[in-house]
Amino acid sequence: MTDETPDLRASAADTLSSLPDVSGEGGRILLAAPRGYCAGVDRAVDVVEKALDLYGAPVYVRKEIVHNKFVVESLTKRGAIFVQETDEVPEGARIVFSAHGVSPQVHEAAKARNLATIDATCPLVTKVHREAVRFAKDDYDIILVGHQGHEEVEGTYGEAPSHIQVVGTPDEVDSIEVRDPERVVWISQTTLSVDETRETVNRLRQRFPKLSDPPSDDICYATQNRQVAVKTIAPKVDVMVVVGSANSSNSVRLVEVALEAGAGGAHRVDKAEELKPEWFEGAKTVGLTSGASVPEILVREVVEWLQARGFPTVEVVRTENETITFALPRNLRAELAEKGLADARPHAPRKTGPNHTR
Numbered sequence: 001m002t003d004e005t006p007d008l009r010a011s012a013a014d015t016l017s018s019l020p021d022v023s024g025e026g027g028r029i030l031l032a033a034p035r036g037y038c039a040g041v042d043r044a045v046d047v048v049e050k051a052l053d054l055y056g057a058p059v060y061v062r063k064e065i066v067h068n069k070f071v072v073e074s075l076t077k078r079g080a081i082f083v084q085e086t087d088e089v090p091e092g093a094r095i096v097f098s099a100h101g102v103s104p105q106v107h108e109a110a111k112a113r114n115l116a117t118i119d120a121t122c123p124l125v126t127k128v129h130r131e132a133v134r135f136a137k138d139d140y141d142i143i144l145v146g147h148q149g150h151e152e153v154e155g156t157y158g159e160a161p162s163h164i165q166v167v168g169t170p171d172e173v174d175s176i177e178v179r180d181p182e183r184v185v186w187i188s189q190t191t192l193s194v195d196e197t198r199e200t201v202n203r204l205r206q207r208f209p210k211l212s213d214p215p216s217d218d219i220c221y222a223t224q225n226r227q228v229a230v231k232t233i234a235p236k237v238d239v240m241v242v243v244g245s246a247n248s249s250n251s252v253r254l255v256e257v258a259l260e261a262g263a264g265g266a267h268r269v270d271k272a273e274e275l276k277p278e279w280f281e282g283a284k285t286v287g288l289t290s291g292a293s294v295p296e297i298l299v300r301e302v303v304e305w306l307q308a309r310g311f312p313t314v315e316v317v318r319t320e321n322e323t324i325t326f327a328l329p330r331n332l333r334a335e336l337a338e339k340g341l342a343d344a345r346p347h348a349p350r351k352t353g354p355n356h357t358r
Helices: 012-018 040-053 069-078 105-110 123-137 149-156 168-177 196-205 220-237 249-260 295-305 329-340
Strands: 026-031 057-061 080-082 094-097 117-118 141-144 164-167 184-188 238-243 266-269 283-290 312-317
Touching: 026 220, 026 295, 040 057, 040 069, 040 094, 040 123, 040 329, 080 283, 123 141, 123 149, 123 184, 141 149, 149 164, 168 196, 184 196, 184 283, 196 220, 220 238, 220 249, 220 283, 220 312, 238 249, 238 295, 249 266, 249 283, 283 295, 295 329
Parallel strands: 026 283, 026 312, 057 080, 057 094, 094 117, 141 164, 141 184, 238 266, 238 283
Antiparallel strands: none
16 A cells, blocks of 8 residues: 555644545544654654665664564665674674664674664663663662563663563562662663553562652653553544554553553554454444554554545544654764755754654
8 A cells, every 4th residue: 555665754644634535424533642653763763764865775773773564664675774683784884773772782792893883772761771870880779670572671681781680560570589678779661551560660669668769750751642542542432453563562552551441442453454344343433543663654544444444534632742852863963964964953843743753
């Protein structure tokens, strides 16, 4: 359904403006807002696109720049080469680190191969890294609430491996051993479910009453906002559709949040072609949202698929306006300005605003 060079920056406003006027009798779609790209993802995708514009292909990217299959495939067509580790990159080449962040060991490995690096780590992930470093310096035992093996968790853990233990579920709390129960602090992966994290932290506090909190909430604003929007919509829908990839933690959580909040059913798909008509048999209202690494073009195609099958009316349910933007990495910004390809200023907000796409 998509063309060879899809626009990864189509906006939420574009979705509604481009749809045919088919409102009338039939089912309805409750379209969550905010949804889709967060500021960190928007910045990371922009980093790869601007690097390709500036340096030409190939530009190497360690891991997936964001956890979305369509985005990775689209950037690959433009000349990005995705690798698992730095030793797959030719010496002296250019590499982008993904939005999920990397450990100091990865930075050192890149330096050893004389790689030119562009760090697209989300600033909210960088904040958690700095917390880990500071608490380790103060000799705390650090409990990192997150999913073992997730790239973000691996990067944070690498900042202070001798001080950090990873806990994925409340039940895992019982196996934790610390040196001093009065010097324990928790931090978290940014893309977890708010409720899931709260439950784990409550269990931690039962075991360690003197447990210290991070200075500010680690779960990112976009993750929380998308979960709140789903909680608002879910009790009103027969079926909730979440657009997002299977390795996207925040997308997977949105399905769970929808079911817990009362949706009759909930399904995650990468794209419209994965939708199954039987999911919607007897349904009157369908909820629709997307994870924080999902381009709006994929949402638009799901809306079109649903409209063609008996759900002509689209109602936007907005629970929050998002205006946060993040600056591009300083070294990339400076070289873009030097070549006259961009102003030497922070990443500008998208004109259509709330979901940080253009």
